[in-house]
Amino acid sequence: MSGAKAEDRARVRALVVDRLEQAGMARRRGVSAAVHEATMGRICERLAYMSDDNLMTLAETLIDNAPDGIWPSELVIREFARGLQEPPAAERRIVTSWLASIEGPKAEAGGHLVELYRWLLKHPRPPMAMDMRGIREQAAENARRCELTRDRIDRETASPEDRGWLEQYLRDRDAARALVDAGRGQKEVKEGDAA
Numbered sequence: 477m478s479g480a481k482a483e484d485r486a487r488v489r490a491l492v493v494d495r496l497e498q499a500g501m502a503r504r505r506g507v508s509a510a511v512h513e514a515t516m517g518r519i520c521e522r523l524a525y526m527s528d529d530n531l532m533t534l535a536e537t538l539i540d541n542a543p544d545g546i547w548p549s550e551l552v553i554r555e556f557a558r559g560l561q562e563p564p565a566a567e568r569r570i571v572t573s574w575l576a577s578i579e580g581p582k583a584e585a586g587g588h589l590v591e592l593y594r595w596l597l598k599h600p601r602p603p604m605a606m607d608m609r610g611i612r613e614q615a616a617e618n619a620r621r622c623e624l625t626r627d628r629i630d631r632e633t634a635s636p637e638d639r640g641w642l643e644q645y646l647r648d649r650d651a652a653r654a655l656v657d658a659g660r661g662q663k664e665v666k667e668g669d670a671a
Contacts, residue, residue, distance in 0.1 A: 484524035485517075491531035492538075492553075493520065499539045501547050515550050522567075523557050530561045565651055571596045575652060576659025584656055588615035590645060593652035618645065 493516050503512045523531065534557055541556075542548055548556075565571045574580065574596055575589075583589040591614045595603055603611060625642045628634035 485520040487528065488520040488523045488531060491528060492523065492535045495535040496538060500545055501542065502545055504546055519550060519553055522554060525563050525567050526557060526561050534560055565597060568600065570600050572655055574602060575655040580656035580659055587619065588612050589652045590649045591615040591618065593648055
């Protein structure tokens with residue numbers, strides 16, 4: 477995780493944590509104040525990507541779904557949050573670590589970087605051999621679609637759907653490449669430090 481800015485953590489604290497405490501939410505039995513506060517800190521860090529509106533909605537949703545007045549678990553809070561607003565790719569450790577590893581450059585060289593990036597966003601786990609087969613097949617289909625769409629654009633016969641699909645594909649490609657490049661940059665810094 478990149479580390480949320482202090483202002484963003486403060487927003488989460490004000491709009492979610494403080495709101496739930498004002499509503500009378502109580503710590504779970506057997507959870508010390510220190511453990512509870514550490515959990516609140518992690519929640520503020522993890523949800524810092526969310527908009528103010530979604531944070532306020534999250535707080536009200538958590539209040540409405542806790543009839544016993546006990547703080548829900550961190551896992552439950554994160555699931556409700558994800559249902560309201562998906563975290564950006566840069567905040568998803570599986571995506572950043574996988575593409576920053578040797579797997580990112582391999583996928584880029586193999587022509588399936590966008591498909592791997594999209595797969596990791598959808599499935600928060602490393603891909604298995606059968607998953608990689610599907611990723612490569614999807615990459616081949618998408619390469620054909622990119623070529624056809626570019627040809628249609630050149631001939632001025634592309635539909636708005638064609639253009640939108642290609643624009644999204646290129647945005648995803650740029651986002652995935654940025655994560656691969658960040659991984660390369662980290663490796664270069666480590667190698668420089670070791671020298």
